[in-house]
Amino acid sequence: MNRSQAAARIRELKDAINEHNRKYYVLNTPDISDFEFDLLLQELTVLEKKYPDLAGDDSPTRHVGSDIAPENNAFLQFPHRYPMLSLSNTYNKEELLDFHNRISKVSDQPVEYVCELKLDGTAICLTYKDGRLFRALTRGDGTIGDDVTRNVLRIKSIPERLTPAGDFPYPPEFEIRGEIVMPFISFGELNSAKEKNGEPLFANPRNAAAGTLKLLSADEVERRGLDCYLYHLIADVPGIKTHWQALETASQWGFPVSQYRRLCRNVEEIMEFLEYWDKARADLPIATDGVVVKVNSFSLQKTLGMTAKSPRWATAYKFKAEQAATRLLSVDFQVGRTGAITPVANLEPVLLSGTTVKRASLHNADQIALHDIRLGDMVYVEKGGEIIPKVIGVELSSRPGNAQPFHYITHCPECGSLLERDPGEAKHFCPNRWECPPQIKGRIEHFMSRKAMNILGGEALVEQLYDKQIVKDPADLYYLEPPMLEALENWGDKSTQNLLSSIEASKKVPFHRFLFALGIPFVGETTAKYLASHFGSLQALKDAPIEDLTEAPEIGIKIASSIRDFFENPVIGIMLDKLKDAGLPLRQDVTEKELMSESLQGLQFVISGTFSRSREDMKNLVQLHGGKVLSGVSAHVDYLLSGDKTGPSKLQKASAMGIRIIGEKDFLALIGELPSEGTLFENENKTTSF
Ligand SMILES: [Zn+2]
Structure with missing residues (x-):
């Protein structure tokens, strides 16, 4: 590769990495695995080492990805007192040995390490003042983070107030950092609720945790059952000289500190820890993707210092997601509830992480082209924290002579519409939103969902109702009769009763x-x-x-x-x-809804004539703003709301009684829906011309 080729490749890698960072940290919808991401980053690092002048200050090798959404950010931002760095990481044990050797050279004593399981969640930085949680910031871009204190207070394991206990008192102000995670059980519940509502699913618990932390509703944050493990105390406590001691102390103060840790006195003990957890992590209730190895002694940590991006005294050893190689037999294209097309590989059955895998996602057309995946190929299948395994690459050396490149479909397999793809989107979708069967089913499910009409049911019921053509659109639900439901499987009178009464009740939703x-x-x-x-x-x-x-x-x-x-x-x-x-x-x-304002509080209206909206709508508006509507002109009336064709006698009577008469525009100005034209109160006896 010559210099100009390298320059081009560096640009290409930077763009790709920045985009993947955005998908990972901001959108929480990564479309490549961490392993694939790390390979890109590694390639860039190698090229930049060779051509340092081409690297540039903006290189993603020098900055951590940012979780701050550049626009529409609903959170306040605050700077971190100390930058939140990421860790260097490695997938191989030799590099871990190199790490140890570098450190040993600096230390004249045997080096102790703390090994901790690396939990797969989203980083958080908590500040405590006088023993109370003061502020919680996300990592953000490492320098500035989003203030998510309100949401963090709803995570049960994070103490709002500390316990004044233990060997050391807590300082008046300090920081502690850790990881917010979504346990598998909460993740499963969240995704099945999303599935029922026809909403897109989270790919893994990590994205679900990060997405949840940025929700606007703290109630919803609480419902989703996040958990937290803290692993980095930044507090000046005289007497605490090691990381291990700091963790023990934090735990005494009431912080959730992971029990999956070990003090290791040599490399062999580190390796034992790695090997043990590479298998045992499969049984944990939370997702983990590796082990963090940290120098135990604070004074040695200080001597080692840090690079611009990460500390020199810690590294992460990442477990490779379990992979298996198997043959790609054929490809199906699935149309999702939202019309998105997912190519799904049918595979020769293969054992992976204890389950037999026969199908795996092929992501999208770009990924298939990038890896040049062909029918008959030996492909690698990976299963991370995700529900559906995915194909991550091809073993080109064992490609059979007859391996066929295949064409991505151009038309919807369900309804035959020409597929579309929005610029910048990876997935194709079927634009026939209103007549494409999976999309119709998605719409019916959405209509029935808890936050919508709250009709009992779910995916399986909708599937049956639609396939038997009993319900072809959401409105058909209101025409269901008991005999029509008799043909349903696993269905009894009780089910019919429940369904019909929830349909009836849905007529009253706001x-x-x-x-x-x-x-x-x-x-x-x-x-x-x-x-x-x-x-x-x-x-x-x-x-x-x-x-x-x-x-x-x-x-x-x-x-x-x-x-x-x-x-x-x-x-x-x-x-x-x-x-x-x-x-x-x-x-x-x-009767059942909150007022929009109290601007008409205590005022009584009579409505007469015709308006641009219906009389009923006008009446509603009066009531929505706290006013009352009376039927006839009397001394109690404050306003005659007069449209076209108001009877002249009514207007005269109102005028004579000193009742203010206003037209539609002035009324809308009164309730703040139109800018006031300034005529309203200038003449209290203003009459409309007729
Ligand atoms: Zn379609």
């Missing part, structure tokens, strides 16, 4: 949940809440021109056009008519 249930692309729970309170009824939302939709700062043109497209779709029109005929209210119900 309107915003109904809007969320419709599954309008890009309309999540928050947007649905806004739409429900702002428009008040399905009809008003349906009629709203795009300018009205984008009035709210949280609704951009992408969401607005998606809403328009949704309502203009004839398939949707039919479904909405069926829902209406089934007796769903399709509007906000004033």
